[in-house]
Amino acid sequence: MTLRPFSLLALLLLTGCARPMPTPPASLAGTAWLAESIDERGVIDRLQSTLAFDDEGGVSGNAGCNQFFGPYEADDATLTFGALGMTKRMCAPAVMDQETAFTQALERTASYAISETGFLHLADVEGMEVLRLAPHEAETGDE
DSSP states (O other): OOOOOHHHHHHHHHHHOOOOOOOEEEESSOEEEEEEEETEEETTTTTOEEEETTTTTTTEEEEEEEEEEEEEEEEEEEEOOOOOOEEOOOOOOHHHHHHHHHHHHHHHOOEEEETTOOOEEEOTTTOEEEEEEEOOOOOOOOO
């Protein structure tokens, strides 16, 4: 089989544009994530439900409308969240619905895995995915 010059050029260009996949972090400590699906359903595009793990067993983020914080425990593939504190703002009903689904998913979390593609997958005790999150740059400063 011979490649035509145009096909060869297109193949070289596409190969040159490929980006290596990010290396998954070795642990959750010091990482930040952005929800891409909750209970295997999409999320509102411009609404950012985030999750950040610190180095001292604390978690924080934005559930959609309100900020939250609390403890977490991770060991091998198990992950649990302690009682979460949260601000008490009210937002549009769709935003509050996503926030409720996000926080309920955190409450049901029993295990986690970081895929080779860099996504964080949180699952319940039955192994069903409750959250899929993409790596996210943690915001600095006040909003």
